[in-house]
Amino acid sequence: MxxxxxxxxxxxxxxxxxxxxxxxxxxxxxxxxxxxxxxxxxxxxxxxxxxxxxxxxxxxxxxxxxxxxxxxxxxxxxxxxxxxxxxxxxxxxxxxxxxxxxxxxxxxxLVSAAGRTLLVLVQGDPHRLLNSLPWAIQVGVSGVEVAVRLTGPWSGVLTVKRDFSPRPYVEGGFLATFETARVKGARVRSWRAGPGTNEYELSWD
Structure with missing residues (x-):
């Protein structure tokens, strides 16, 4: 593909x-x-x-x-x-x-202490989870810059600067996180927004 x-x-x-x-x-x-x-x-x-x-x-x-x-x-x-x-x-x-x-x-x-804390704090709320993703990313990966913007009541976009990870890998991680947090109908798509910058659109039902 x-x-x-x-x-x-x-x-x-x-x-x-x-x-x-x-x-x-x-x-x-x-x-x-x-x-x-x-x-x-x-x-x-x-x-x-x-x-x-x-x-x-x-x-x-x-x-x-x-x-x-x-x-x-x-x-x-x-x-x-x-x-x-x-x-x-x-x-x-x-x-x-x-x-x-x-x-x-x-x-x-998500089974680590930090991950379990994240799940308790967001309590299945997709907006809380979306806004917590920059922190979660930076726990595991240093050197990246992450910003969030809402694009509707059921969607938002994360802009990741200095993003070196392959986008399919990051998409898989986001989907698994939303599913574990029991967010229904989670979907993700991504695109290259510039040199070293990728954007990931997350949406849900």
Whole structure:
């Protein structure tokens, strides 16, 4: 499935060229919590067993990741792409796995102390949840800037600057978060709003 926002000069989705371009555009001091690395490794285990997990760790030069330690975002991107390629599938399969990893990352966050606190505070209210997402994102990922604007009674848009994560991955995370908070009919779509800036429209019933 071709990305409708891709330009004629965009590298193929899931390609090594795309990964290198993302790595080159990482913001300074960008870092990711270990819990998100571990979520990706859970998906690697589902796709290829323990051997796949060990291959991923060896490729990154790591033995394990501690949930609340921060690690370089470059390693995180490399892990995302390595795991999404495990099945050797086409672009559509690559995006499906990215969404699955985003869902797992949200699940790992929401069972943590910070995630449980978030769910208690929002109490299933989609507006509260939408307004809390910038904080939730910044708990797991440093170096990004997130703004929220309501676009109607049942929708809003998050603008994420210095966003290096693949959009299908982020979409999966948002959907899983809304579903866990018991928001009905949650939907998400995204587009590139400029260099290093993506927008995510969230809507619900």
């Amino acid at each position: 071709r990305d409708p926002t891709a330009t004629p000069h965009s590298p193929p989705h899931g390609s090594e060229e795309e990964l290198r371009m993302l790595l080159a555009s990482l913001p300074e001091r960008a870092a990711v919590r270990g819990m998100l690395f571990n979520a990706v490794l859970e998906v690697a285990r589902q796709r290829g067993g323990e051997a796949a997990v060990q291959r991923c760790l060896a490729a990154l030069g790591e033995k394990k990741f501690l949930d609340f330690f921060s690690y370089p975002s470059g390693k995180y991107l490399e892990l995302l792409y390595t795991t999404a390629r495990l099945g050797g599938g086409d672009t559509e399969d690559f995006e499906t796995v990215l969404r699955h990893m985003g869902q797992q990352a949200a699940v790992n966050f």
